[in-house]
Amino acid sequence: GGNVTDGQSKSASCAACHGATGKAVNSIYPNLAGQNADYLALSLHAYKKGERSGGQAGIMQAFSSSLSDQDISDLAAYYASLTPLK
Amino acid sequence: GGNVTDGQSKSASCAACHGATGKAVNSIYPNLAGQNADYLALSLHAYKKGERSGGQAGIMQAFSSSLSDQDISDLAAYYASLTPLK
Numbered sequence: 001g002g003n004v005t006d007g008q009s010k011s012a013s014c015a016a017c018h019g020a021t022g023k024a025v026n027s028i029y030p031n032l033a034g035q036n037a038d039y040l041a042l043s044l045h046a047y048k049k050g051e052r053s054g055g056q057a058g059i060m061q062a063f064s065s066s067l068s069d070q071d072i073s074d075l076a077a078y079y080a081s082l083t084p085l086k
Numbered sequence: 087g088g089n090v091t092d093g094q095s096k097s098a099s100c101a102a103c104h105g106a107t108g109k110a111v112n113s114i115y116p117n118l119a120g121q122n123a124d125y126l127a128l129s130l131h132a133y134k135k136g137e138r139s140g141g142q143a144g145i146m147q148a149f150s151s152s153l154s155d156q157d158i159s160d161l162a163a164y165y166a167s168l169t170p171l172k
Contacts, residue, residue: 027124034172038113046140054137055128084170086120 002037007078010071013063022082029056034084040076048072088123093164096157099149108168115142120170126162
């Protein structure tokens with residue numbers, strides 16, 4: 001399973017677009033705070049595998065390419081733990 | 087722009103997985119309540135264009151294939167208008 005504290009420590013690159021608290025800095029990006037951890041992990045794996053294209057998918061594939069399975073689980077646990085903000 | 091009321095009336099198919107209030111019924115699906123409308127619309131267009139594969143993407147492509155640009159805007163406005171629940 002994912003570790004929230006480890007996920008937070010690995011989230012610096014994510015925060016540039018998705019916000020330090022999981023509230024996206026631009027509306028073309030998704031908010032991540034409070035999202036389901038399972039979905040977040042599936043999405044990161046999909047980007048890593050190149051299953052998403054168009055839009056910002058290239059950027060997400062580049063970022064996710066260096067993530068291990070544990071990194072992905074930790075990041076998913078971290079963002080899922082945050083309180084969603086509208 | 088999208089119309090929240092029209093979006094709600096078009097959301098019956100979405101609710102089966104994403105919940106009547108945008109809280110997903112299973113953690114492998116994303117919560118949609120309070121998500122950014124711009125991101126929601128971009129995602130639906132990506133599914134419709136076949137830019138996402140793997141996982142549940144086939145189901146989403148099938149559902150989105152019949153949506154017009156206005157339908158997508160309306161659905162995005164509706165889910166963005168809902169209060170996110172963790």
